[in-house]
Amino acid sequence: MTYTGAKVEIETEHIPNTLENPEWPLLIAGPCSAESEEQLLDIAVKLKNTRRISVFRAGIWKPRTRPNSFEGIGVRGLPWMQKVKRKTGLRIATEVANAEHVELALKYEVDMLWVGARTSANPFSVQEIADALKGADVAVLVKNPVNPDTELWIGALERISKAGIKKLGAIHRGFSSHEKSVFRNSPMWNIPIELKAACPQLPIICDPSHICGNTELIPFISQKALDMDMKGLMIEVHNNPPCAWSDAKQQLTPERYGELIYGLLLRSSLPLADESQSPLAKLRAEIDLLDDEIIQKLSLRMNISGKIGLYKKENNVKILQMSRWNNIVANRINMGKAMGLSEEFLKRYLDLIHQESINIQSAIMN
C-alpha cells in the first residue's frame, strides 16, 4: 500500500512501555468508564498484578451516540484516577473532547490523553484541543475518525503535532459501516496501513475492544494487530463486565485480560526484507484478507439461518423447503459460473452450506 496524498510532517518521540521487556507493545487497559473510586482501584490493582500493563485507562467524559445513556462521571472522577496513579504507580489515560477537558486532565496529572473517534472527525474540536495542549508535556493518542477517511485522521494528528506534542500516536478502533458485519466497527485494515505508509515513524495502537464490540473476537484482532506491526493495544477491562455502565458486552475481566496478553505471540519485526516484498508474499496477504472476509460473511449467513430456524419453529414450518433451495442452487450456480467458478465446485460448496444451515436449524427446532 502506498500513500498518494500530500506530504505529512509529524515528529514523534518514543512512548516507553515501562514493562520488563522494552520490546513489548504498549499495553493500555482499564474500564470503558470510571464509575467509582473503588471500581478503579480494584481493576488497576488486578491489572498491575498481571505485570502486563503500561498505562491505565478510564473514560471520565463519555461521548455517547444517543442522549440519556451514561455520559461519564465527569471531573469528580479525576481525583480517583490520581489515586490510582499514586497507589499503583501506573500511568493514567483518559479521553478529552474539548479545551476544558484538557485543562482539567492536566491539572490532575493525567499522563496520556486520547481524542475519541467522534471528536477526531471534527477539525474544530481537534483544533480547540490542540490549542489547549500548547506547551504541555503529555502523550496524546488520536483515534481514527468514525468514518474511514485517512486524510481526516492525518489532519487531526497534524493539528496535535503542530501544538508541539511529540509523544504522539494513533489508535485504530475500526470504522462505522453501513454494511452488516460481525464487528461493531469494521477494522478496514487498509486505512491504518495507509496511515503507516504516510507516516512510518508514527506508532499505531489497536483498540480491539471497540472494533469487536464483544469479547470473543478480541484475541484474534489483538494478534492480527501485532502481526500487522501495530505498536500497542488498548483493551477495555472491567471488574464486573455485565454490570458495566457503558460497553458492557466488550469488556474483559482482569483475569481474561491476563490470559489474552500471555497468549499473544510477539513475532519478529525483522522479516526478511526481500521476502515480505516478494510477489508471492503480497498475493498471500491478499488471500489472507479475503479469507477473513469470507469467514466473517459465512458467520453472518449462519446467524441468519438461526433466525430463520427460530421463525420456522414459532410458526410450525418444516425446515426443508426444497423449492426455495432449488432456486438458490440454480441462481448461485449461474452467478458463480458467470464469475469463472466451476459448476462442480459451486455444487459442493452450496451443499456444505446447506447442510450446516440445516444442522443449525435442527438444533434450534429440537
Ligand code: PEP
Ligand atoms: C472509548 O475508548 O471508550 C471510546 C468511547 O472509544 P471510541 O472513541 O473509539 O468510540
Ligand code: MN
Ligand atoms: Mn468504550
